[in-house]
Amino acid sequence: MASCISHHQCWAHGVEDDTLVLLEKLKNPLNAPPTGLRWMKSRMESLLEEQDEGIQDKMAEVKMYTDMLEKLKRANGV
Numbered sequence: 001m002a003s004c005i006s007h008h009q010c011w012a013h014g015v016e017d018d019t020l021v022l023l024e025k026l027k028n029p030l031n032a033p034p035t036g037l038r039w040m041k042s043r044m045e046s047l048l049e050e051q052d053e054g055i056q057d058k059m060a061e062v063k064m065y066t067d068m069l070e071k072l073k074r075a076n077g078v
Helices: 002-012 018-025 034-076
Strands: none
Touching: none
16 A cells, blocks of 8 residues: 555656556557557567467367267267
8 A cells, every 4th residue: 555655756756667658658549659669569479378278278179078078988989
């Protein structure tokens, strides 16, 4: 809580956090600085990689359950 209050006080006195300022400036990408665009590209790439890993994990899980279902069907003669 103290951290939030301290951050708000710094913000109110004009001392801005670089990340927050960067995100604010990136709301309009046409005026974004090159550093901001590189940060945005890097962040988007890492998010896409995380999503791809999650999708691959989920597909492996679905395959495992599908294989189990097939084995159960064969065992029951269905």
